[in-house]
Amino acid sequence: MLKAVTVTVAYQLAWFATAYGAADGIPGVGIGACNAVILLALFLAHDRLGLLVMVGAFGLYGLVVESLLRASGLVVYMTPGAIAGIAPLWIVSLWMAFGALVPLSMTWLHDRFVLAAIFGATAAPLSYAAAALLDALRLTVPLWRGLLAIALAWAVVLPVALWVDARLSRRR
Numbered sequence: 174m175l176k177a178v179t180v181t182v183a184y185q186l187a188w189f190a191t192a193y194g195a196a197d198g199i200p201g202v203g204i205g206a207c208n209a210v211i212l213l214a215l216f217l218a219h220d221r222l223g224l225l226v227m228v229g230a231f232g233l234y235g236l237v238v239e240s241l242l243r244a245s246g247l248v249v250y251m252t253p254g255a256i257a258g259i260a261p262l263w264i265v266s267l268w269m270a271f272g273a274l275v276p277l278s279m280t281w282l283h284d285r286f287v288l289a290a291i292f293g294a295t296a297a298p299l300s301y302a303a304a305a306l307l308d309a310l311r312l313t314v315p316l317w318r319g320l321l322a323i324a325l326a327w328a329v330v331l332p333v334a335l336w337v338d339a340r341l342s343r344r345r
Contacts, residue, residue, distance in 0.1 A: 177278040195252045195309040200263035207266035214273035223341040228272040235268025247319035249311040283339040286332040293327030
């Protein structure tokens with residue numbers, strides 16, 4: 174329980190560092206904070222390889238989702254990144270840090286896929302809306318389109334990630 178709380182609190186601090194860093198044009202602050210969360214999770218995890226798989230998978234999925242959101246014009250990042258048309262590293266780092274939460278903080282959602290989908294579909298759009306209020310990104314008008322796309326992406330990824338993590342933990 175203490176590991177779950179520790180990693181969750183660290184992630185929330187990294188989220189704020191990432192959002193404020195992106196808003197102020199210094200994304201390295203958030204990237205460093207996200208890396209610290211991943212390192213902390215690796216230190217606390219029993220299955221480091223499984224955790225790295227989850228972090229990598231979330232990084233790839235986040236890169237695709239955020240690049241599509243950017244290309245569609247649904248989300249505009251205030252600190253855009255080095256490669257035109259590709260999601261900035263700071264948002265991908267945030268996805269990767271979230272991936273570190275799954276094996277340590279979200280095991281209570283194993284085999285509760287509908288609840289996980291609802292959680293992902295509601296919490297993620299709220300997180301993006303908060304990031305928009307902090308000026309880390311902008312959701313284009315009409316807002317519902319971007320928020321719906323975000324909700325759908327997270328309604329898919331969270332149950333799938335929990336399913337994969339449950340299978341990995343049963344193998345241990």
